[in-house]
Amino acid sequence: MLSGLINYPTVLTTLGGDKMNENADDDALILDVRNLSVDYIAHGRPPAHALEKVSFQLRKGEMLGIVGESGCGKTTLMLSLMRLLPAAGRIVNGEINFLGADLLNLNEKAMADVRWKNIAMIFQGAMNALNPVRTVGSQIAEPIARHTMNTLNDLHPIHNANRNGKATQSPNGNGHYAGKNLNPLRTVGSQIAETIKHHEAISDKGILDRRVAELLDLVGISPNRRDQYPHQYSGGMRQRAMIAMALACFPDVIIADEPTTALDVMVQAQILELLATLRQQLGLSVLFVTHDLGVVAEVCDSVMVMYGGVVAEYSDVDTIYNSPQHPYTQELLKAFPDVAHPHSKLTSIPGYPPRLDALPAGCRFAPRCPCAFARCHQAPPPLYHLGKFHEASCYLVEKTKVGIQE
Amino acid sequence: MSHYLFKKIGWALLTVGFVVVLNFFLFRILPGDPARAVKDPRLTRQSIEAVRVRFGLDKPLPVQFLLYVRNLAQGDLGTSFHQQRPVATILVENLWNTLLLIGAGTVLSILLGIVLGVAAAWKSGTIIDYGALIGSLAAWATPTFWFGMILLFWGSSQLGLPIGGKLTAGASYDSWWEQWLDVGKHMLLPTVTYTIIYAGQYTLFMRSAVLDIFAEDYILTAKAKGLHSFQILRDHALRNAMLPTVTVVALNLGFTVAGAIEVEKVFSWPGLGQTIIDSVERQDYPVLQGAFLLLAISVIFANLLADLLYSYLDPRVRVT
Ligand SMILES: Nc1ncnc2c1ncn2[C@@H]1O[C@H](COP(=O)(O)OP(=O)(O)OP(=O)(O)O)[C@@H](O)[C@H]1O
Ligand code: SF4
Ligand SMILES: [Mg+2]
Numbered sequence: 001m002l003s004g005l006i007n008y009p010t011v012l013t014t015l016g017g018d019k020m021n022e023n024a025d026d027d028a029l030i031l032d033v034r035n036l037s038v039d040y041i042a043h044g045r046p047p048a049h050a051l052e053k054v055s056f057q058l059r060k061g062e063m064l065g066i067v068g069e070s071g072c073g074k075t076t077l078m079l080s081l082m083r084l085l086p087a088a089g090r091i092v093n094g095e096i097n098f099l100g101a102d103l104l105n106l107n108e109k110a111m112a113d114v115r116w117k118n119i120a121m122i123f124q125g126a127m128n129a130l131n132p133v134r135t136v137g138s139q140i141a142e143p144i145a146r147h148t149m150n151t152l153n154d155l156h157p158i159h160n161a162n163r164n165g166k167a168t169q170s171p172n173g174n175g176h177y178a179g180k181n182l183n184p185l186r187t188v189g190s191q192i193a194e195t196i197k198h199h200e201a202i203s204d205k206g207i208l209d210r211r212v213a214e215l216l217d218l219v220g221i222s223p224n225r226r227d228q229y230p231h232q233y234s235g236g237m238r239q240r241a242m243i244a245m246a247l248a249c250f251p252d253v254i255i256a257d258e259p260t261t262a263l264d265v266m267v268q269a270q271i272l273e274l275l276a277t278l279r280q281q282l283g284l285s286v287l288f289v290t291h292d293l294g295v296v297a298e299v300c301d302s303v304m305v306m307y308g309g310v311v312a313e314y315s316d317v318d319t320i321y322n323s324p325q326h327p328y329t330q331e332l333l334k335a336f337p338d339v340a341h342p343h344s345k346l347t348s349i350p351g352y353p354p355r356l357d358a359l360p361a362g363c364r365f366a367p368r369c370p371c372a373f374a375r376c377h378q379a380p381p382p383l384y385h386l387g388k389f390h391e392a393s394c395y396l397v398e399k400t401k402v403g404i405q406e
Numbered sequence: 407m408s409h410y411l412f413k414k415i416g417w418a419l420l421t422v423g424f425v426v427v428l429n430f431f432l433f434r435i436l437p438g439d440p441a442r443a444v445k446d447p448r449l450t451r452q453s454i455e456a457v458r459v460r461f462g463l464d465k466p467l468p469v470q471f472l473l474y475v476r477n478l479a480q481g482d483l484g485t486s487f488h489q490q491r492p493v494a495t496i497l498v499e500n501l502w503n504t505l506l507l508i509g510a511g512t513v514l515s516i517l518l519g520i521v522l523g524v525a526a527a528w529k530s531g532t533i534i535d536y537g538a539l540i541g542s543l544a545a546w547a548t549p550t551f552w553f554g555m556i557l558l559f560w561g562s563s564q565l566g567l568p569i570g571g572k573l574t575a576g577a578s579y580d581s582w583w584e585q586w587l588d589v590g591k592h593m594l595l596p597t598v599t600y601t602i603i604y605a606g607q608y609t610l611f612m613r614s615a616v617l618d619i620f621a622e623d624y625i626l627t628a629k630a631k632g633l634h635s636f637q638i639l640r641d642h643a644l645r646n647a648m649l650p651t652v653t654v655v656a657l658n659l660g661f662t663v664a665g666a667i668e669v670e671k672v673f674s675w676p677g678l679g680q681t682i683i684d685s686v687e688r689q690d691y692p693v694l695q696g697a698f699l700l701l702a703i704s705v706i707f708a709n710l711l712a713d714l715l716y717s718y719l720d721p722r723v724r725v726t
Contacts, residue, residue, distance in 0.1 A: 084629055115632035128623035131642050133649075133720055142641070143631040229721040 030252050030285055031058040031081075036094035038073070038080055038309075040356070048356035050076045050089070051309045053383070055405065058253060063279060063286040065300035065317075067293060067332070071353050073309040074289045075124075078255045081287075082119055083111050099252065117147040120251035122242050124258045130230040130238060137226030140212050140245045147249045215244040219274060236267035240274065247278070257289045272299060293332060297321060302389075305329050308354045308364035311383060315390040325400075326392040327371045363394070371396060410717060418710040425702040430474050433695045434467065483699070484692035488685070493696040496681065501700065503572060504677035507593065507669070508662050511600030516655055518601065519608020524647075526609065527616035528639060538609055545606025554599045554672035561595045568592050570674030596673040600666065604658070611654050615647040622646075649720055656712030659704075 036054045039047040050073045058064055066074050079085050081096055083103065096103040098118065103111065120143075123129035130139060213223035219240040230238055239259060246254050256275065260268040276299045279286060288300055296303055296317065303320045305312045305328065313326040324330050331349045351368035360366055362377040369376065375395055383393045385403035458464045462473055477484065483493035519542075526538035561567040568574060572592050579585040619625065620643060628638045667679030674680070678697060685693040717723045 082630055084626065112632040112634065115630055117632060121627075121630050123623060123627060125623060129627045131624040131628075131646070132722060133645055134642075142628075142633070146632055146637075231722050 028059040028061070029057060030060055030099060031056075031287075032095075032097040033057070033081070034095045034097065036077070036080060036096065037092045038076055038085065039090050039092050040088045041090055042088060042357075046357045047090075049309055049359060050356055051080070053094070053405075054306075054309075054311055055383075056304050056311070056314060058285055058287060060285055061279075061283045062302065063284075063288055063300045065296035065303045066287060066289045066306060067291065067296055067303060068306035068312075069349075069353055070291070072306045074306060075257055076309075077306075078121065078257050078287065078289060081253075081255065082115055082121060084115075113147070116143045116246075116251065117249045118251055119253045119255065120246040120249065122239075122246045122254065122256040122259045125262050127230065127235070127238055127262070129242060132230055135227050135229055136233065136238075136241045137209075137212050137216075140215055140226070140241065140248055141208050143245065144208060144211055144248050211248070215248055216241070218247065218278070219244045234267075235263050236270060239263060239267075239271050243271075243274065243278070247282070253285050253287065255287045255289070258291070259288075260295075261291070275299065305332065308359070309356060310364055310380075310393060311391065312365065312394075313390075313392040315387075319387075319390050325386060325390070325397045326394045327369050327396070328365050329392075331370070365394075410723070411714070414710055414713045418706050421706050422703055425699065425706070426475070426478065429695060429699050429702065430471055432698075433691055434470075483696035486685075486690055486693050488688045488690045488693075493692045496693060497678070497696050497700055500676060500678045500681045503675060504666055504670070504679065506589075507596055507675060507677060508600065508666050510593065510597045511604065511666075511669075512655075512659065512662060514597065514601040515604035515608055518605040520612050520651070522605070522609040523612025524616055524639070524644070526613045527620065527647075528635075530613075530617060530620075535613075538613065542606035542609035542613075545602050546610065548603065550599065550603050550668040551672050553603065554596070554669055557595050557599050558672060567595055572676050592673075592675075596669045596675055599672070600669050604662070607658075608651070608655065612647060612651050615650045616643055619643045619646045645719060649716065652715050652719065653712050656708045656715065659708040659711070 034055045036051055037049070038051040040050050041047050054073075054077060056064065066077070068074055076085065076089065079089070080091055081103070083091075085091070091104060094104070098114070103114065106114065130136065212226055216223045216226055221237055221240055221244070225233075225237075230241075233241060242259070246256075259275065260271050263271060272295060275286070275288075278284060279299075288296070290296060300317055302314075302316045304314045305320070305326065307328045312328045313320065313324060320329060321333070324333060328349075335349055349368060354360055354364050354367065360377065362375070362379055363369065363372070363381050366372045366376040373395075381393050381395045381398075383391050383405035384397050384401035385391055385405065386397055386400055387402065391405065455464075462470060465473070481494055483497065485491065486493055486496055489496060522538045522542065526535040529535050558569060562569045568591055570592075573585070573588055574592075577588060579588070616639075625638060625642060628642045633641070666675075666677060667682060669675065670677045670679035671683060678700070681693065682697050684690070685697065
């Protein structure tokens with residue numbers, strides 16, 4: 001079980017800590033996304049504004065639900081965070097402050113180090129997200145082997161000495177590391193290597209195997225199935241394996257993009273329960289993308305409702321359910337009145353989301369909004385702050401606002 | 407695994423049996439009396455009849471068929487009308503030469519095709535990609551005999567390579583490796599012709615297979631894991647992209663024996679293709695019958711090989 005896992009310090013040494021922001025004193029703040037805008041560029045057509053000025057924060061241990069109709073940009077947002085947008089996607093504006101540094105400023109190599117090590121992702125369709133010709137176990141082991149040695153190198157200056165070539169000197173010739181505890185007859189390097197092997201050498205096959213077994217056990221899969229292939233797993237097991245994989249490197253943030261969509265209802269419930277349990281146990285910070293407001297109510301702390309690439313309303317779960325201010329949120333809840341039957345689809349709002357390459361001049365929701373008035377068709381509403389943690393982008397709340405997002 | 411194996415081998419054997427039967431009747435319904443193919447104007451009617459008797463052509467069909475099957479089981483494919491030698495001996499001689507040529511050509515073209523195809527896909531949209539694409543389309547579209555003749559002309563005039571055959575006529579060799587050097591010189595041009603023509607096809611195939619794989623979700627997963635692009639290529643794309651390629655290569659393998667005909671003709675390479683052409687001209691039915699059987703069986707076994715390789719590469723096939 002979990003206590004058996006070798007815990008690695010999840011310090012992000014690849015990132016500079018120089019970039020301070022107003023929330024820097026907030027220790028629990030992990031992710032602070034600001035004014036993120038993404039376009040999809042197509043040849044000979046106007047760019048599609050898939051995200052416009054999206055801002056949100058994620059704190060340690062928080063589970064943030066991101067809801068909205070199909071095509072509102074949820075996956076685009078998640079992929080932007082990992083900087084894995086498809087070729088046509090461009091991040092045109094914004095910041096992704098992660099543990100105090102902007103991910104958008106990292107070079108590709110540093111970003112590759114952040115992926116999975118710091119931000120891991122559970123994909124929607126586990127069948128397709130797993131490679132069919134490799135065993136599940138090897139795919140879980142892969143990110144561990146990829147990232148853990150890096151972390152060791154970065155975290156342990158001693159280990160760096162190994163790379164600098166000094167490690168072949170004997171302790172006496174290397175005053176810095178000399179000490180009673182070192183065997184003077186053997187090189188520093190060999191002794192360090194031994195130590196690492198003893199405690200944390202994840203490249204060591206046996207330890208790697210044990211980690212994989214523990215991870216599988218953690219998500220309720222018998223470890224002796226690790227040498228099986230994805231097609232030998234049921235849909236639910238594949239999704240569990242995805243979760244085990246996401247946990248492999250003790251990420252600071254886990255992104256779950258509709259992790260239960262492709263599953264049947266019973267299995268959905270099991271996977272949700274697993275996620276909720278793991279989150280409690282491990283104190284995970286999760287971005288949880290879903291269509292399903294009922295699920296959000298069950299498992300999330302806060303909710304960001306998106307519409308057509310913008311934030312419609314953003315607050316804690318209670319506020320969103322008990323006093324929604326944005327007409328879109330209200331319509332969603334109406335279309336979905338009973339939290340006890342959380343599996344109906346969000347289809348009953350008449351009309352369709354806007355085309356992203358031909359957006360309405362005003363509020364993106366105006367063509368479908370039951371409360372729309374003249375002004376809504378002229379200019380898009382800004383995001384109004386309604387309280388310490390409640391934001392909505394609708395002219396109707398202008399009178400009750402306490403501030404405006406820049 | 408073993409169940410799958412047995413099933414595949416069983417089917418292959420069954421197909422061979424079917425081909426054996428078909429091959430017999432195919433050659434009985436073809437026009438032209440084989441006996442007359444033994445061209446000699448001095449032959450009298452009696453001697454023609456004697457030839458028919460000698461080759462067993464006077465007996466009723468069912469008896470001929472039984473004899474054919476019995477002889478086949480003993481490795482006897484009959485006697486060549488023209489050369490008066492056992493067909494099996496002729497075929498084995500020629501098959502060896504053909505295998506030498508297409509063996510070298512196939513291995514080289516597969517290697518070249520995989521390397522170029524993967525490089526093109528990996529650097530897709532760059533000059534490398536366009537170069538590989540245009541080059542392989544050109545190679546694919548080029549008629550084999552035309553390309554062979556250009557190479558033959560250029561190679562013999564500029565590089566002093568032999569213009570055909572397998573060995574220099576009348577040459578004597580001090581050692582076996584001198585002889586092999588001579589064979590190598592003769593083989594060079596036909597092998598290059600063969601390699602380039604087929605590599606084009608394999609390059610295109612490998613390129614599109616890798617590009618397809620790059621669009622798969624599990625490649626996104628691999629990127630999300632922070633793997634480097636070479637790691638992704640090696641650990642997640644290559645094996646998967648080999649799957650469709652293996653099928654094409656193995657299917658080709660059967661047909662390449664026949665496909666070598668053009669190359670052999672241009673370079674006068676004493677192989678199976680050359681023999682088939684000669685036998686058609688001389689209506690040498692026993693040789694043709696034997697050659698057809700050999701080709702059919704090689705196609706069947708290439709298929710079997712593809713299936714087995716596929717099941718090794720793709721675990722989803724292994725279990726079913
Ligand atoms: N590669 C792409 N090129 C162009 N447009 C794209 C691309 N990928 C997504 N889009 C567009 O961006 C918008 C947002 O898509 P996204 O996949 O982020 O939506 P989503 O909220 O995740 O939807 P779903 O709930 O169906 O998964 C959609 O309108 C989509 O058409
Ligand atoms: S701004 Fe106008 S159109 Fe937009 S949600 Fe508010 S009321 Fe509706
Ligand atoms: Mg999506």
